[in-house]
Amino acid sequence: MKYTIEHISQGENEVILRCHSPSAEMEQLIRFLESQDRKLIGNKDGIRRILEPPQILYVESVEGKTFAYTESEVFQMEYSLAQLEQLLGAVNFFRCSKSMILNIDKVRELRSLASNRIEATMCSGERIMISRTYASDFRKRLKGAR
């Protein structure tokens, strides 16, 4: 697939995809673009706030409730983990355990642990364990970018 970038001095940034029929690559690109535009609703201290996916470091499900963590705040989400996994798209967000989805773009560093587990240090300094079950898929996701 070839691409062309055209710098403009006026007007809104726009992405135009031209194809005979959407390929798997294009579908992935479309999902990524949709996830960037998507906004989510979270609750904090009784106040509903709009969250943009790039703000989210990771999402965790605890006792049936779903929480989204940004660098400085925690929001209770109105969606289940499975719904968020669908909404956040298949590109930058990764299901790293039964109860957690992490934003790969917000990972600062990875460390390999015993028993094929991976520890992800987020940009906030928090450490998240990617369990053995999900570690090999995580590696494939990273390799997919190369």
Add this chain to the structure above:
Amino acid sequence: MKKREEGVKERAKMSLLERYLAVEIGIEFKACLYFFCILFFYSMYRLLCGSMEASILHMGEMIFLTYGMGYLQKYILANFDEADRWGLREIGFLLLCVGIYTAASYLGGWFDRRGFVTVLYALFMTLAYICGFLVYKVKRTLDAKQLNEDLRAFQGRDGSRTPKDRIPQAGREK
């Protein structure tokens, strides 16, 4: 609906089986490594004693022992030889395992119950564990390096964290 539930159960069973196999293969791999270490020491001892023969019974004892120790290390001793760092707990486990290997060698008469050789064997097994620990550590360090390279490539590729020197040029085609 019933077929769907059966499908989910089937996938759960396969996952359990896969998990069991992954653990089992890991234990057997380690058992083979330590078995070959012991076999090397045993072979050298036999050669130095002027013999070109080894006891099949002794080798059988060795492989069963390493297999059993693999289970012990995995389920009770927290795989201490794969730990990130060694503290008092790991050193305690090391001494326990070396003690078991040494006792088994003495009781099995692998080295004709010679005290000096048995002590040398204990030191050899300690070294084998230390080497195992270092090998796993180096493996993880190299793996982490690769993971972080892949992570940078992933974060840079989709443009969400494009480094300054990768600003795309107008009219560029791929």
